[in-house]
Amino acid sequence: MKARYKYRFYPTDQQQRSLAQLFGCVRVVWNDALALCKESKTKPKSAQLQKLVITQAKLTEERKWLSEVSNIPLQQSVADLDIAFKNFFASCKGKRKGSKVGYPKFKKRTNSQSARFRIGGFSFKGDGVYIAKIGIVKPIWSRKLPSEPSSVTVIKDCASRYFLSFVVEVEPILTKADNPSIGIDLGIKTFAVMSNGEKAESPSYKELDRKLRKLQRKLARQPKDTKRREITRIKIAKLHNRIADTRQDFLHKLSTKIVSENQAIVLEDLNVSGMVKNRKLSRAISQQGWREFRRLCEAKSEKFGRDFRTIDRWEPTSQVCSSCGFNWGKLDLNVRSVQCLSCQTEHDRDENAAANINKVGMGYRHDSKWAQRQDKTISVAPVDEASRITARLRR
Incomplete structure (x- = not known):
């Protein structure tokens, strides 16, 4: 390769x-x-x-x-x-x-x-x-x-x-990893939540972004073909490079760690081009570099002989209990914690989604706890028990 x-x-x-x-x-x-x-x-x-x-x-x-x-x-x-x-x-x-x-x-x-x-x-x-x-x-x-x-x-x-x-x-480096598989749920506030419970926080670009906006406003006021405008343009280019280098360093280190420790890597096939059309979240989504992270994981998986997989973007990973498979339906983005109505297990939204991504990617495997339980999963909650969704937090 x-x-x-x-x-x-x-x-x-x-x-x-x-x-x-x-x-x-x-x-x-x-x-x-x-x-x-x-x-x-x-x-x-x-x-x-x-x-x-x-x-x-x-x-x-x-x-x-x-x-x-x-x-x-x-x-x-x-x-x-x-x-x-x-x-x-x-x-x-x-x-x-x-x-x-x-x-x-x-x-x-x-x-x-x-x-x-x-x-x-x-x-x-x-x-x-x-x-x-x-x-x-x-x-x-x-x-x-x-x-x-x-x-x-x-x-x-x-x-x-x-x-x-x-x-x-380069020749592929075939090594054996410690963990069999891992599912990764990508987000904005927390860049990646893994099915093993680990979380990766994205670097903060707020300070650099603030300086960038200020210089872009200054550039818009300056006349074209002037030396001062050229100086401002170079300052803006340097700030863009600092943001890109910070993001690239973070993505390289994280992807190398994930690929070296896991035999199979499962990601969700996100519609990034469609998500950036949301004008309120487009800047934050673009700064994360989800597509670049997927490309790095895929390339390094080929280099180290790993199994890289993606699941369909329409899989309801945030709507299904990772323990028993009960589907509680669509949740608002501000809901960060959920208690299953069937097995009474309380889940963190992102950790539950990462666990479901791992199971779907590895062939719809459910854990062994469901085989040991005596109760059955119900498709609809009782009338007197409308909801047990907890911990509404701002995102």
């Missing part, structure tokens, strides 16, 4: 100028190729686009500076555009799973910049990496590469940070 290993590096002033020129050339080639695709009735092939926007463009006075950078990332830019069109067409025809892929867009200089090099465009020189027509850059090797990389991508994010991203081939 393939994996990405990302390292930060600090280029010299000369290397920064060379990288800025490289990113500009890659961006211009992408935009020129996309403009040709929009003008033509049928999309030209990748080889034809490379001939028009690279080979023939270097002979013109307007684009002769394309020859000052390596030709490899320019060719990769056209190849990436071809892949973007294939994904768009496959999404339109319904052949591609997941959310809809939009039409390729023009690149801006204020967005994140990148340039990809294949084998031949980079090589290792001691503890540094030589990049064609850029020189030797020295990344911070936080961990060793497991194998020889097939490509490297030079990235400059919106906050002017530089990274090297290597694509390498």
Whole structure:
């Protein structure tokens, strides 16, 4: 299986100028190729686009500076555009799973910049990496590469940070976990509640979010194409990076812990794109990173030989008693504790949902207590016993 290993590096002033020129050339080639695709009735092939926007463009006075950078990332830019069109067409025809892929867009200089090099465009020189027509850059090797990389991508994010991203081939690590399975219920106030009783609290983004809102209001008041607006834009980008890095660190640590300790991981297939349409909760839901957590658990389960499962989003995990299977119906979000009318067991709402997720994911297994009980589960509560829902708390 393939994996990405990302390292930060600090280029010299000369290397920064060379990288800025490289990113500009890659961006211009992408935009020129996309403009040709929009003008033509049928999309030209990748080889034809490379001939028009690279080979023939270097002979013109307007684009002769394309020859000052390596030709490899320019060719990769056209190849990436071809892949973007294939994904768009496959999404339109319904052949591609997941959310809809939009039409390729023009690149801006204020967005994140990148340039990809294949084998031949980079090589290792001691503890540094030589990049064609850029020189030797020295990344911070936080961990060793497991194998020889097939490509490297030079990235400059919106906050002017530089990274090297290597694509390498890794072998699965088959180990045995202590616990057979675990169900995870994801939430906003408490990020994850596990079926074994453990809870994972999400980092607080309130302070960073407050600073971000203040800077965004300041940016809206400033005139365009001014130095002060550019300074504010970079401050906003740095705050976004701090929030993203905090969330990514938390998700990586939590997913690694869960995958290393459990043989089977069961999650609920949440409709995140539909949930963020709620304008009162959309910001809080987006900051949690539920989809990213699921992706990390799935990838690490494949790496460590674990069994990753998801259950249907319509399963009534919050409406069923995890002990006896009695269905008490839909509950309001402010109800955090429930006492079952059948077995008299009092449940925490999230812990009960996590236990049901684990049982449904592992094949509708109910615990052995129900086989030992003499009473039977009733489908409707008695008239004189309308409800035993307790502990109404604000969420």
